Amino acid sequence: MRNYFYDKGTLSSVQFSVPVISVGNLAMGGTGKTPHIEYLIRLLQKEYQLATLSRGYKRATKGFLLADEKSDAATIGDEPFQLFKKFPNTVVSVCEDRLVGIPQLLTLHPEVEVILLDDAFQHRRVRPGFQVLLTDYAEPFYHDHVLPAGNLRESRQGYKRAEVIIVSKCPSELSVSDRDFIRKKINPLPHQQVFFSKLHYGETYDFYSGQQLLTALPKEVLLISGIANSTPLVQHLEGLGHQVEQLKYPDHHYFKASDLEDIRKNMGKDWMGKRVIVTTEKDATRLYPHQQLLAEWALPIIILPVSVQLIDVQEQFDQLIKTYVSRVVAENAA
Numbered sequence: 001m002r003n004y005f006y007d008k009g010t011l012s013s014v015q016f017s018v019p020v021i022s023v024g025n026l027a028m029g030g031t032g033k034t035p036h037i038e039y040l041i042r043l044l045q046k047e048y049q050l051a052t053l054s055r056g057y058k059r060a061t062k063g064f065l066l067a068d069e070k071s072d073a074a075t076i077g078d079e080p081f082q083l084f085k086k087f088p089n090t091v092v093s094v095c096e097d098r099l100v101g102i103p104q105l106l107t108l109h110p111e112v113e114v115i116l117l118d119d120a121f122q123h124r125r126v127r128p129g130f131q132v133l134l135t136d137y138a139e140p141f142y143h144d145h146v147l148p149a150g151n152l153r154e155s156r157q158g159y160k161r162a163e164v165i166i167v168s169k170c171p172s173e174l175s176v177s178d179r180d181f182i183r184k185k186i187n188p189l190p191h192q193q194v195f196f197s198k199l200h201y202g203e204t205y206d207f208y209s210g211q212q213l214l215t216a217l218p219k220e221v222l223l224i225s226g227i228a229n230s231t232p233l234v235q236h237l238e239g240l241g242h243q244v245e246q247l248k249y250p251d252h253h254y255f256k257a258s259d260l261e262d263i264r265k266n267m268g269k270d271w272m273g274k275r276v277i278v279t280t281e282k283d284a285t286r287l288y289p290h291q292q293l294l295a296e297w298a299l300p301i302i303i304l305p306v307s308v309q310l311i312d313v314q315e316q317f318d319q320l321i322k323t324y325v326s327r328v329v330a331e332n333a334a
Contacts, residue, residue: 003154006124013127016102019114019328021321022128024121026141026158027151029251030228031134032168032199034079034282035308037118041087043318044325049091049111053101054118056080056094058252064104067092073285078252079118081285099125114325121161122153130324133162135186136229137170137196142185160189164320166310167196169232174198174311193320196311201236207277207284207301208291217302219243220275222266226253226283233304237278254286264297277301 005011021040025031037052044050056065056077067076067084076084076094084092091109095101098120106112117128135141141159144150159165167182174196183194204213221242223234226249237244247266249259267275277299279287284303287294294301310317 003124003158011124013124014099015127015129016106016115017328017332018106018112019130019325020102020117020126020128021114021130021132021324022117022120022123022126023132023134024117024119025134026121026153026156027136027139027144028147028153030139031136032197032308033119033134034082035199035306036132036134036166036168036197037083037116038086039308040116040321041083041090043321044114045087045089048113048325048329049109050087050089050114050116051091051093051105051109051112052080052083052116052118053093053095053098053105054080054120055096055098057119058254059094062096064095064101065093066105066108067094072289074254074289078282078285082281085285086281097125098123102126113329121158129328130321131162131164133159133165134168135159135165137167137174137182140167140182140185142187159186162192163324164317165192165194167194168308169229170196170198170311172198179311193316195313195317197308198311199232199236200307200309201233202305202307204278204302204304207279207287207303208295213302217242217278218274218276220271221245222247222263222275222277224263224277224279224283224287225249226255226286227251227280233280233306252286255290260290260293264299267299271300275300278304281305 023033023036041050059077060074065076073081080092080094091112093105141156144152146152165186179196186194188194205211219242221237221244223244223246228251234244281303
C-alpha cells in the first residue's frame, strides 16, 4: 500500500540537488551491499568528496551522527564503522531517516559532492538520482516471495525503480548464456541495465596490528562469522585447502563475554601453529572492543577482507556511474 501511494504521488519523495546513489535490495540482507558501496567509493573518491549515509543497523544510538575518532560499531553500526576505518577521506554518517540525515550532513559538510546511501531502496521519502538494486545469484528476487512466504521486503515489482540491477555473488566463471538467461528472467525495462558481480577475497591481515600476513595460514581454521550468508566464505577457505570449523552468529551480532569464552574453548589448548581464527572485516568491528582481552589470551585472529568485481563489463558500469555524477555536478555548478 505504501509503495502504491508513492507510485501514484499521494506520498511524495524529495530529490536533492547533489548526486545521490542508493544501493539496496528487495530481499532481507545478504546481497553484499557494503562491498558494492566500497566499490563506488574506490571508483569516485579520486575525483569527488564523498559521503555515505546509512541507518546504522542495530547501533545503540539514535538520530543523526557523524563518524569520528570516538565512534565504534556500537555507536554507528558495524558496517558504517567498517567504512570509516577503511576510507578516512570519506564522510561517514548514520540516520534512521535519510530525509532528515541528508540536510544535516550537507550543513555540516558543505564540501560533500556525492552521497552514497547504503540499504535505502525501501526508504522512499528520498528519491535518489541513481538506484542500484542488488539480487543474490543463489536467491534471485524473481524466484522469491514477500515475507513471510519468502524473503522479500516488498513485491518483486519494486525492481522497476532501479536504474541498474546487479546480480551479486556470482560464480567466478559465469557463462554468457547463463547471464543471458538470468537477464531474461529479470526482464529489465528499457531504461535498465543488468550487471553481474562476484566476490573477491583480498590479502589477510592481523586483527591486532593491521599488518598484512606474510606467512601462509595454518591448515585448520576456526571461522567466526556474524554475517547474513557465510557460505561463500566457507567455500573460499575450503577451496584453499583449509579445514573449516565455524562459529556462526546472527547477522550484526555483538559479541558478549560468553561468546569470547566459546571462541577460546573452541580453539582448544594445542593450537599454536596449527590453528587460526579467521573473521571478516564486518565481524572484526564488533570484536575490536574486546581486543585487549583477546590479546591477553594470545588468540591468533586473522581478518579476510572481501570486495566485489564486475564480470566482463566493468568499464560500462563505471561509465554509467561517472556519467550520472558528472552530469549532476555540472548542473549544480551552472
